[in-house]
Amino acid sequence: DAKTTQPNSMESNEEEPVHLPCNHSTISGTDYIHWYRQLPSQGPEYVIHGLTSNVNNRMASLAIAEDRKSSTLILHRATLRDAAVYYCILRDLPGANNLFFGTGTRLTVIP
Amino acid sequence: EAGVAQSPRYKIIEKRQSVAFWCNPISGHATLYWYQQILGQGPKLLIQFQNNGVVDDSQLPKDRFSAERLKGVDSTLKIQPAKLEDSAVYLCASSLGPQGATYEQYFGPGTRLTVT
Numbered sequence: 001d002a003k004t005t006q007p008n009s010m011e012s013n014e015e016e017p018v019h020l021p022c023n024h025s026t027i028s029g030t031d032y033i034h035w036y037r038q039l040p041s042q043g044p045e046y047v048i049h050g051l052t053s054n055v056n057n058r059m060a061s062l063a064i065a066e067d068r069k070s071s072t073l074i075l076h077r078a079t080l081r082d083a084a085v086y087y088c089i090l091r092d093l094p095g096a097n098n099l100f101f102g103t104g105t106r107l108t109v110i111p
Numbered sequence: 112e113a114g115v116a117q118s119p120r121y122k123i124i125e126k127r128q129s130v131a132f133w134c135n136p137i138s139g140h141a142t143l144y145w146y147q148q149i150l151g152q153g154p155k156l157l158i159q160f161q162n163n164g165v166v167d168d169s170q171l172p173k174d175r176f177s178a179e180r181l182k183g184v185d186s187t188l189k190i191q192p193a194k195l196e197d198s199a200v201y202l203c204a205s206s207l208g209p210q211g212a213t214y215e216q217y218f219g220p221g222t223r224l225t226v227t
Contacts, residue, residue: 043204043220044216099154
């Protein structure tokens, strides 16, 4: 599996935008970029995914660099509920079905 | 829509004892996964089922871990005998389809196992 690199931790003030970076310099042409997050004492939950184009959904936006070697998860207005560990994961279609989690980025939201 | 259910939520056992975890996936989800999450690390896949068949169990320590998915619905994960290093959260997840990188996985709340 291609590897991703994320900062160990980040902080954000409540109600401000948050940009969570992910580097994936060895990404292949068929790798989708997925983001999951894990709230304290819960299982991970899906956030968003994309292949080449930027994506938006009700939870977040995903900005993908033109060369696809990096991406950024954008939370438009951080809330206290967004405090979690965020995982950036590459998944090959139609290859491995499982998710390879690294250590992720722990986001702290400051009230 | 009901989510993935797991039980028990917490379990404390002594080393060399056995333990079993139960998972009920979201209705209609063909694929079921068991992950192990050690404190401070991301989840690691132990085994993946497609309906009631095993797709990937390459990371499952088969000398002590076993899993089954009867009738392609519920699943149980068993550890026998348990070791101290098995202390972790065991997560069950399910997804709608078979192969496909776009199918999102839905996770249960996990079972926190402590081996003393």
